Amino acid sequence: MQNIVSPPNRTSHYGLARGRGQLDPQIPASRLVTRLKLLRNTLRPTPHVQLAVKGMNLFAKLEYVNPVGSIKDRAAYWILTRAAERGEICEQTTVIESSSGNFAAALAAFTRLVGLRFIPVIDPNISGAYESFLRRICPTVVKVEDRDDTGGFLKSRLQKVKELCATIPNAYWTNQYGNLDAMEAHYELTATEICADFDSLDYVFIGVSTAGTIAGVSRRLKEHYPNVRVIAVDAEGSAIFGGAPRKRHIPGVGSSIVPPLLSHARIDDIVLISER
Template sequence: MIEKKRIDGVLDSIGKTPIIYLKNLSEELSIRLYAKMESQNPGKSLKDRSSKNIILKAIDEGEIDKDTTIIESSSGNMAIGLSRICKLLGLKLIMVVDPNINHHTLNLIRVYGAKVEIVDKKDHSGSYLKARLETVKMLLKSIPNSYTSNQYSNPNNPEAQKEIFSEIVTSLGTYPDYLFVSVSTCGTLKGILDEVNHTNAHTKVIAVDAVGSIIFGGNASTRYLPGMGASKHTEFDIYNNLHAHILIPELDSVAGCKLLLEKECILAGGSTGAQVSALYNLIEKIESNASVCIIVADDGERYLDTIYNEDWVQQKLGLENDMDDLSLVG
C-alpha cells in the first residue's frame, strides 16, 4: 500500500499560483493584461497539476500499487512533474524521451530518480513522438505490473487543468475577456474549455499552436521547442466553445519570450512566448481595455541553453542576425 499522508504538505503546494498584472505591456497594448504564473508551482510548471491528479487517481482506483512501474512519453514538463511525484511516493518511473530534450530537463528527471529511455527514430515529419509512443507500448508489454499515465488521452489530465481557470476567475473577481492557451497534448485547453462551458463564462479562449504541428490540421514539420505542438491529432475534444486558434513560428515564440523578459522581467518558456506573439498578432481584433490573460506554463531557467542562447537559436531556428534584432514589433 502506498502511504500518501507523508507527502500531503508537498502536494498541497501545487496549484493556487499567483496572477500578476503586466503593467508595461498593458499600457503599450491598451488592454489589461494578466499572467497566470504556473511557473511558480514547485516543479515550475503547470504539469505538476496533471502529474499529481493522474497518479493519485490511479492509486485510488487500484491501478497503481507500491511495486508498479510508471511509464510515460515526455521530453518536457510532464517528465519533471511525474519524476517528482514518483520520487515522493517511492514509485519506479521510466521516462521515454527524445534527443530534443534539453540537458537541464534530462538532468532534473535523472536527479529525481527516473530511468530514461531515449528514442532516436524520427517519423516522416521529423518528429520523435510516434517512436516514443511505440516504445511506451513495448515497455508496457515487457514489464509486469506497469502502468502508463498517458497524458495524451487520460481524462485526469484536463480535469486537473480546470483549476487554472477557476483560480484566474477568483483572482480577478470576474471572468477574463480573453484567455490564451498554448497546446500540445491539449489537456490544459480541454480542461479550461470544460470549465468555461460549465460556468457559462463569456471568456473567449484562443488556442496557440506551433507552425509544424498538426493539432488543427496542416502538414507536420520539424519543431524544436518543447511544450507546444504535436505531430498527432489530440484525443481530447477541444472544439466546443473554442473562439479561435493561431499558429506561431518558433522564432516568433522566442521573440515573445525576449519581449516578456524585456518588458516585465519574466523569464518564461517557449509556449508562453508563443502566447505573447499571438497576442501581438491579434491585438487589433481585441477591444481597448479588454481583460486578457496569458498562462506562464513554465519557468524559463530550463531553457537558458536553448531559447535564451543566441547560438542555439541561430543554428536550430534560423535566426540570421543576433538576438537584439529579434522583435515582434517594428
C-alpha cells in the first residue's frame, strides 16, 4: 500500500481549525520564538542500538532518551516553534491538546519552560505516572470519562477540545492528528538522524497512531533510500487501516479514527499486532 501526498490542509476533517492567538503589538513575537528555539538544544540525536537477532542486522532507535521521554518531544517542539514563527501563538496563548500521554507530557514540559499555558485533555487509559506528572505542572487538566461510539475515548477527547477552543480566549489547538508541522518534525529531525547513521536500509518498521511519525519519516527515507520498504505497525482493534474499531488497552499505538496525516505517508505494507 502506498499513499500519495495530498495538498496541505491546515484544518482537520473534524472541522476543528487550529486556534489562533492574537499577538500583542507591545510584545515582540521574537521573544517567544527565541525561548522556543533554545529548546532545540535539548533534542539530541537518539541512538540506534543493534539487537541480537540471528541472520539480520536489526536496529532499534531509542526515542525514550528524548528529554521528556518519547518521540513526541520532537513534534511538540516543532509545532510550537513553527506556530510562534507564523504569529499563531503569543505569550497570552492557551495551548490545548488531546493526548493519551506522551504528547501531552512533552507539551506540558515545553510550554512550562517558555511560559505558555497548557490544558491537556486526557482519558482513563492514560498511565498513572503521566496523569500525575500533568496534574503537577498544569493548572488545568481535563479528563473525559464517557466512551465514544467506538468504545474508546478519542472522539470524546476531540469533542472536548472543540468545546474548550470555543470558550477560552486565545486558545490554540496543536492538532497532532492533522498538523503538517508534526510530519515536518519527523522529516527534518527523526529521519535525518536515521539517514546520517545508515548507508543503506532494506526495511523500516514504524508504529502508527497519529501518523505524524510515519508520514515524515517515510517520505524522507524514500527520498534517501529509494528501495527501502516502509512497514506500518498497527494494533488490532484500530481503525487506521480500515478495520472495525474496538476497545483497546495500550495507549499510543492505533487509533479509533483515520488520522489526516496518514494520507501523507508512503507505506508499503502493514503489520497488525495483538495486545494480548
